[in-house]
Amino acid sequence: MSILKVLELIPVDRLKFHEEGDSQRIKRIMQEIQRDGVLKNPIMVSELQNGDYFLLDGLHRSLAIKELGFKYILAQKVELTQPQVKLLSWTHQVPDHINLKPYLISGKSEVPCFTLARSGQEITVYGPKDIHERVEFMHQLTTNYYKDNELLRLPELPDFLAPGSQYVSFIPFNKNEFDEIILKNIVTPPGITRLLIPGRILNLQFPLTLLEEERYNEFQHHLSAYQPRLRKYTEEVYMVE
Numbered sequence: 001m002s003i004l005k006v007l008e009l010i011p012v013d014r015l016k017f018h019e020e021g022d023s024q025r026i027k028r029i030m031q032e033i034q035r036d037g038v039l040k041n042p043i044m045v046s047e048l049q050n051g052d053y054f055l056l057d058g059l060h061r062s063l064a065i066k067e068l069g070f071k072y073i074l075a076q077k078v079e080l081t082q083p084q085v086k087l088l089s090w091t092h093q094v095p096d097h098i099n100l101k102p103y104l105i106s107g108k109s110e111v112p113c114f115t116l117a118r119s120g121q122e123i124t125v126y127g128p129k130d131i132h133e134r135v136e137f138m139h140q141l142t143t144n145y146y147k148d149n150e151l152l153r154l155p156e157l158p159d160f161l162a163p164g165s166q167y168v169s170f171i172p173f174n175k176n177e178f179d180e181i182i183l184k185n186i187v188t189p190p191g192i193t194r195l196l197i198p199g200r201i202l203n204l205q206f207p208l209t210l211l212e213e214e215r216y217n218e219f220q221h222h223l224s225a226y227q228p229r230l231r232k233y234t235e236e237v238y239m240v241e
Contacts, residue, residue, distance in 0.1 A: 002227060002230075003199060003201060003230070004201070004223050004226055004227060004230070006076050006077045006078075006201075007042060007074060007075070007076055007077075007201065007223060008074075008075055008077060009072045009073070009074060009075075009210070009211070009214060009219055010045065010053055010072065010073060010075045011071060011072055012062065012065060012066045012070065012071060012072065012073050013071075014051065014052045014053050015045070015052070015053050015055050015062055015073075016048065016052050016053065016054050016055060016182075016185070017055050017059060017062075017187065018054070018055070018181050018182065018185075018186065018187060018188060018193070019059050019187065019188050019189070019190055019191070019192060019193065020139075020187055020188065020189055020190050021059060021060060021063045021190060022060065022146060022150060022151045022190040022191070023147075024148075024149060024150035024151075025060045025150045025151065025190070026060050026063050026064050026067065028150065029060050029061060029064040030064040030067055030068060033061075033064055033065070033068065033208070034068070036205075037207070037208055038205045038206055038207055038208060039061065039065065039073070039074055039204070039205075039206045039208065039211065040202075040203060040204065040205055040206075041058070041061075041200075041201075041202050041203065041204065042058070042073075042074040042075050042076045042201060042204060042206070043055060043056075043057060043058025043061055043062055043073060043074070043075050043076070044056040044057035044058060044075070044076050044078055044195070044197055044200070045075045045076070045077055045078065046077070046078055046079065046080045047077060048182075053075065054080075054182055056078060056080075056195050056197065057195055057197065058075075059190075061073070065211065070208065070211040070212060071211070071212065071213060071214075072210075072211045072212075072213070072214060073211060074204070074206045074210075074211070076200065076201055078197055084196075084197075084198040085195060085196065085197055085198075086195065086196035087172050087173055087174070087175065087178055087193065087195060087196075088155075088172050088193075088194040088195065088196055089169070089170040089171065089172040089173075089192060089193060089194055090153040090154065090155065090169075090170065090191045090192060090193075090194050091153065091154045091155070091156060091157050091167050091168065091169040091170075092142070092145070092146075092151060092152065092153055092154075092167065092168040092169075092170075092191060093152040093153070093154060093162070093165050093166075093167055094145045094152075094165065094166050094167070094168060095145070095164065095165065095166075096118065096164045096165055096166050097164075098144055098145045098166075099144075100116060100141065100144065100145075100166065100168070103125070103137075103140065103141045103144075104116065104123060104125050105125075106125070106126060106127040106128065106137055107128070108127065108128040108129070108130075108133065109126035109127070110126060110127070110128055110129040111126060111127065111128070111129045111134070111171075112124055112125075112126055112127075112171045113125050113126060113127030113134060113137060113138070113170070113171060114127075114138075114141070114168050114169060114170045114171060115157075115168075115169045115171075116166060116167070116168055116169075117157055117161060117166065117167040117169070118161070118165075118166035118167070119166075120161075131173075131177050131180050131181065131184075131186060132184075132186065135181075135186055135187075135188050135189075138170070138188060138189050138192065139188075139189050141168070141189075142168075142189040142190070143189075146189075146190060151190050151191050153191040154167075155194065156169075157169050170192050172193070172194075173193060178193070204226065206222075207222070210222060
């Protein structure tokens with residue numbers, strides 16, 4: 001079976017989010033989508049028992065598509081139970097002049113929450129074990145540095161820290177914690193969870209006209225046109241986006 005079979009057009013209103021959106025990032029992505037006239041990459045979702053879709057990757061593309069008035073979005077369906085799916089996290093690059101010292105001590109120092117790297121030092125900050133309380137602690141921290149500017153996030157702490165920057169690296173949620181986030185509709189700050197999902201389908205350049213309404217036959221015809229151009233790379237690659 002072709003890997004393209006995991007692609008579906010799903011209603012934007014059936015998406016369930018576990019992260020808050022970054023308004024500056026949404027605006028930028030809206031402008032890029034309007035300029036290009038295509039959705040470059042599908043979002044990643046896992047189907048829930050009630051027929052809704054839990055968003056795994058592509059929050060800001062989803063919010064941008066919804067803001068632009070489209071009813072559907074191209075999604076790649078993933079089973080969260082497959083062992084290759086890994087729960088990781090992002091690192092936030094924050095201007096050094098923003099004071100994060102008040103958040104280095106939580107009222108409940110029970111489990112590692114994030115590390116702060118600056119001026120050659122790296123500190124592990126502990127927070128509440130309860131997932132609701134820990135996420136609230138994360139909100140209190142991140143609202144200090146991302147509201148006015150687009151959040152700069154990195155897949156990991158760089159080897160060399162940029163002058164004038166400090167780095168907040170979040171401790172990844174474990175599987176049970178992530179299941180609780182899904183079950184209880186908990187919403188974290190932007191750019192916390194990063195999922196390593198194998199078999200991503202990229203660079204589809206999907207036309208926006210097919211996101212306006214459900215046209216099954218036209219959608220299937222468009223998918224079939226991708227098949228002869230589909231390439232799988234097993235070696236490590238680097239891509240400039």
